[in-house]
Amino acid sequence: MIVELYRDRQPNQETFCRIDPLHVKALAFDMQGTLLDFYSTLIRSGNELMCGKGLNVDWTKIPDRWRQAYRLxxxxxxxxxxxxxxxxxIYRMALDSILHDCAWGSALTIDDRDQLSRAWSCLDPWPDTRPGLQRLRGKFKVATLSNGSMASVVNIVQKHDLPFHCVLTSELVRSSKPDQKVYGLAQVALGLRAEEIVMVACHKYDLLAAKRFGFKVAFIPRPLELGPRGSPDAGREDYFDAMAPSLLVLAELLSPEHAEDRERSDPGTP
Structure with missing residues (x-):
């Protein structure tokens, strides 16, 4: 169901690119939300556990509350x-804080809670993630730049055979985005100038911080990031250098042979 909804929401989304691919050498990717469908994975994991324990729980409200507690x-x-x-x-602590306020929370054992929390290390990719990365890696270095732990991101990359050249997470500098140290990590690890790197994300706070560091930024809206009833902020911002509804479209926009298409697709280009 989530795949059909994903496909239905792709047409007619704004698309533009002001990035010259000849001046770009690497793309850094946010993971949760941008490349990975955490909502569907958490719903499936939660429902399986609830059914196994005979609990009648509306698990659809949990992922958003969990993310909010995690962010706090x-x-x-x-x-x-x-x-x-x-x-x-942090995810494990945040889960405990949520369950403390649920009448049924006490029915979940430590092992149950550990099992639920491990779902963050097994997130499924969006349908366009792997094919989009495959196309992009032929032209650029592609690296993760995630707030997830190294263990979780490595596990996800391995599980889904995601074709990254490099796995980087904020854990390596003991911080989290939008701390500028995290973008500095990517610049140093990739051995490039900031302007040679494009940060790709569906979260505006991430792109704004990357832009301030000197990266180019590409926005990939994920209308189903928060589930079918969610409404993430998917509007265009002036500081975006590119915007595309999927990684496959972004790969097309960053192809040198599509220079004329990039100019025509940008309403800001005279």
Missing amino acids: HLDEMIAGQRPWSSTDA
Whole structure:
């Protein structure tokens, strides 16, 4: 069902590109939400556990609450109000805080909670993720730049055979995006100038921080990131250098032979 909805929401989305691919050498990708469908994975994992325990729970409300609790913990850590922890540990703590307020939460054992939390290390990719990466890696270096733990991102890349040249996460600098240190990590690890790297994400805070660091930025809206009833912010911003409804379209826009198409697709180009 989620795949059909995904396909239905792709047409007629705004597309443009102001990036000269001849001046780009690498693309850095956000993972959760941008390349990975966390909502569907968490719903499936939660429903399977609930059914196995005989609990009648509307699990569709949990992923959004879980992400919000995770973000709160993460922001407190970035602000220095909490000691550094891996995102795996933060997700696990955030789950406990959610379940504390659920009447049925006490029915879930420590093992149950650990099982649920491990779902973040097994997220499924969007339908365009692998084929889009495959096309892009033929022209550019492609690397992850995720807030996920190294263990979780490596596991996902291996499980789904995602064709990255390099796996980078904020854990390597003991911080999280949008901390500028994370974008600095990518620049140093890839051995490039900031303007030679494109940050690809569906989260505007990530792209804005990357832009301030000096990266080019490409927005990939994911209308189903928060599920069929979610409404993520998918509007165009002036600081975007490119916007495409999928990685496959982005790969086309970044092909040198599509220079004229890029100019025609950008309403801001005279």
